[in-house]
Amino acid sequence: MANTGVLTSQAQDFPGWYQDVLAKAELADNGPVRGTMVIRPYGYAIWERMQAELDSRIKAAGVANAYFPLLIPESYLQREAVHVEGFSPELAVVTHGGGKQLEEPVVVRPTSETIIHSFFAKWIQSYRDLPMLLNQWCNVVRWEMRPRLFLRTTEFLWQEGHTAHATESDARQFALHVLHEIYEDFMLNVLAIPVLTGSKTESERFPGAITTWTCEAMMRDGKALQMCTSHELGQNFARAFDITYLSRSGTVEHVWQTSWGAATRLVGALVMAHGDDAGLRLPPKLAPVQIVVLLVRDKDGAGETARNLVAELRDKGLRVELDARTDTSFGRRVVDWELKGVPLRIEVGPRDLKARTVVLCRRDTTTKTSVPLGEVSARVDESLAAAQGALLEEATEFLRRRTVEVDGLADAERAAHDGFAVVRASVLEDGGEAKLNEAGVSVRCLQGPEEGLAPSNDGVNNELVAVVGRAY
């Protein structure tokens, strides 16, 4: 492409490329308080599209949205021992409010299990109240020592689902339903990012969970990114918050719970899973702008043709923008739209129009095709579908190529420098996992023989494999 040199190249400096593309595609900026982030309109439009896609899947699973307070009494967090130990070092604490020192300090939520469960205890009385399935879209704060835009920020936006069930099996099934039907489906079919699913080792588990399920993706530098998690909480919080129900048979039982979340980190994942040296490459199903109609020169009716085309494509329900900034150079505008990763560009210029054609340019492949005006509508549909498929295929092929099966710890560590290593989980025993961690490699997930899922949560056994890699 003509725009080589606009960005630091990925091969040369991947983290530098990432910073560069966030700035030049105007996705985000650092906030004044260390680790905080400003999400600029284009970055936020990507997040809004993610929200819409996730939200419809969450609602289809029977989950209702609600909203719980940002501020939580410090004492709430202390009720579940493992939970408070996990989160204490990351808390932001409000000590003053309304001009006075507070009697009890309150924390800015790092996650909402504690406050939501205190209401579950009020609202759940009988088996008729179960399952209780809630979700909230909100901001959370976890003080971040090594911040990185979208990937690790002191404040981030997310959805957090919280559910209560009558039995352990109901809770497990729901946690897995969320993992596959909400998250994996969204990542595969909208983000066009293949993921490995599995469970976390004990050391990587959510504080307070009995099992943490995860979707792990591979970025274009071969490193792993945890895309979301879905936790089985067992009865740990039910006991800490005394959430009980009267069963059908008249006994009083503690509920079984889950929680699960996906965050603005996914915007970073999208950038690093598909982006190239010219900028973002957005999958059409996710892209806030799917097509830009670029008016080359406003001459000989080109302006009217471009505007009509925009109207026609919008009528089909596509997200289309017109670029009529003919006072800015053609080359610069092309570079801009490539930076922003818009999947399809239609160039409308007086020269092509003499032959009643326009030029279709796919961002993912950078192929250009001359298309008769009357065929644009049909060709656009084909091109968008093809681009969606091609991005997934490319990412899937990349993941396959960079994932190797190895035999022992030393080979796993070596292989993890380029991608993922799959190794028998038994090598993690007797300090094996700690040894990997010391080398900057971590267990991304454990997978059982069936569908990549651990068959039980009794810990590591011979049937399990561990996927290891370097992680963001």
Next chain:
Amino acid sequence: MANTGVLTSQAQDFPGWYQDVLAKAELADNGPVRGTMVIRPYGYAIWERMQAELDSRIKAAGVANAYFPLLIPESYLQREAVHVEGFSPELAVVTHGGGKQLEEPVVVRPTSETIIHSFFAKWIQSYRDLPMLLNQWCNVVRWEMRPRLFLRTTEFLWQEGHTAHATESDARQFALHVLHEIYEDFMLNVLAIPVLTGSKTESERFPGAITTWTCEAMMRDGKALQMCTSHELGQNFARAFDITYLSRSGTVEHVWQTSWGAATRLVGALVMAHGDDAGLRLPPKLAPVQIVVLLVRDKDGAGETARNLVAELRDKGLRVELDARTDTSFGRRVVDWELKGVPLRIEVGPRDLKARTVVLCRRDTTTKTSVPLGEVSARVDESLAAAQGALLEEATEFLRRRTVEVDGLADAERAAHDGFAVVRASVLEDGGEAKLNEAGVSVRCLQGPEEGLAPSNDGVNNELVAVVGRAY
């Protein structure tokens, strides 16, 4: 209605009725930190519908959504003198983060002018960057001494718009565009709540604004509720944050700004503007559930008929729920749906089905009509449109009846006990406004002769009238 006695009556104790209906319709609960609120699924569904309607109007006005950090350095607020003075007593202050005392305390945003304007200063360089039109949906915290669910809460959800323009006139026009085309249109045509628009007196202005425009509505107890505000900020913040642009003629100029917001308080307004002694009455355009199909008894094919009806109405794009809880008494279910204010109830029972009819019940009028099955779809459209119109008409008539023109301060104070008093604005001079305030009455807005808008912002003049009332 049969359900008299479910709620405290409005006539007897309006605040008690309000608390009662929020609890029994399951809209909200108090949070553990004083003044905070849990928005339950039904309350949140109402807010989501408000967000969708406002958001589409905001985007139609050319405004893009973005997101700015929750945490703001204390020093940012101090840059605009009037602003910090107005907000200091309400701030929540974070003094500890990541296990350590912070070098500079940070505040939880009470509103985001300061942090957003610090980025405007970076992003705005030339007249080509103007107008800059941004909005964010977020939570804010203002420590509340006299909290009341939805109306005054320590944390609330809102949208806050922030814009920068090249000229004073552009900024004013935009502030008024927001007031009328975004807010007033939404309130009138979706919420079915008539509002009075006008400007605030100096003492009621937003801290840092040169003019604050407002929509004021009347609740069913005759009290006023401020529904939203739209501020002209002049160049106050532009000077404090040094937001300048290079003009077309090459001079460096400060921008002119606006900010505007509407909050979860609107849920409270909706409850108090339309509710009656049986519960909420939601206007169909806003209602999360527009129609409930209530299966009376699952016998003689009634269940199948009900399910088919739900599918048919959903296919038309209506928001429909099926109530098939035939193990709960019919009466109790009717009370529930009336509490929740669902505009239309369709009762499907074996007895009516013998004559191939169902019963349509309008929540607003409580009228019941027997309708042949084949006519349901058409009658539903009519009934929803009629209910939307009737609620607006009733509220408009109520506002008209309770608004009186009076001559002097004493009469204004008296009249404000039942509703609004309209009085020449000149009576506010020389301590007149303070006298009203001492009597618990405040100036809700100033209106000029044209379309209820103050013609200039030079303060009070003889052409202006003041609308006074008791306020939430």
